[in-house]
Amino acid sequence: MPNETLPLPLPPSLWVATARPAPATPPLDGSRHADVVIVGAGFSGLAAALHLAESGASVVVLDAGEPGWGASGRNGGQVIAGLKWDPDELVAMFGIEAGEHLVRVAGAAPDAVFDLVERHGIDCEARRCGWIQPTFAEADNALAARRVEQWQRRGAPVSLLDREAACRLVGSPIYRGGWIDRRAGSLQPLSYARGLARAAQGAGALVCANSRVVGLAHDRGRWKVRTAHGAAVSADNVLLATNGYSDGLWPRLRQSVIAANSFQVATERLPDALRRTVLPGGQVASDTRKLLLYYRADHDGRLIMGGRGPFREPTGPADYRHLESVIGLVFPQLKGTRCEFHWSGRVALTRDHLPHVHRPAPGLTLFLGYNGRGVAMATMLGTMVAANLAAPDGHPLPLAVTGIRPIPLHSLHRIYATAILQMYRLSDHLAVR
16 A cells, blocks of 8 residues: 555656646645635635635645646546536426526536636636537437537537538548537646646645545534644535545545546647648547547647546556557548557546535535536536535535435446446447448
């Protein structure tokens, strides 16, 4: 077992190699008092810290690594509106008032990201060129049409794409159609996390890296948060924002999500002529496969391809071969292109495909479960949880606070999740036969 008091280095990735410098975030020292302690320096925890500090609260953020160490610094950097459920489905699930509120919040989540980037001058290569969901099979065109109709009815800037338009915008001959959402965009996720940390510090928050929290206790109306190296913070409120890297700090929380590995590769820099044939308009994309592929180009002209991989941690380049090979299938013009970077990160999947907010004790709020939409939704939910904590009557949460419900047979999730992945792979194969 690793020594919990040693620094936790960032695993190698494209984002680590190209990110803006990190702010100084030394470990917590001694004992401190604060209004709020936030455990987890990812998008959600840092967005919450920024809002609370700007509201005048004293805030301490603690993370086992540095800001962006977890999924926030390892994802694909796609800033996408919405949730896994379509708008009408959310209204059917929660009723007109609550459902439409959630739809508005999820639809505006990219605004939360790009507004913070602009307001705080965060240098993270942010671009708002849109997101394309190309259809993998003819049957998926009805799905695309339904999504476009539902979002257009609510005033969103979305459009249906026929086969010719989808193939032209993506730069691939394999798709059958699709749709485009112009609310979306991209950024360098680790630079964004570091920018949020710097902005939170500028507002007065204390952000502490290499400060793994190992103890959380409530005593005489206050929380005591203890780190592995013996430092501690006493606070009125605690926000736990550890998402796919949740451990046993709070009972049963880790068992309420599946921490699935998402794998990514990035090619070497493409020659200009070749780069102009792949997503030439700068959009990001993720397709309609059951085992979806998501991809984009970075600021320097590399193609980034992401998708599912083994549930275990990768052990070497062989674990990424499936993504390397799929690049040439989606983009025949890139067949044989060398991949320069390989990395992975944990995505927190919930049983109902929705984010969860829990308040299992007075002054303690847990929130997690972005199901692959974490850049935008984690930023939005972190900000809203913070606003609700500061002024609950004026800032209702977009989701009801629920009890922590462990996923049945969670200890066997690798077995049944692997079986589901194999079933999805077969379904994708049959869909195009």
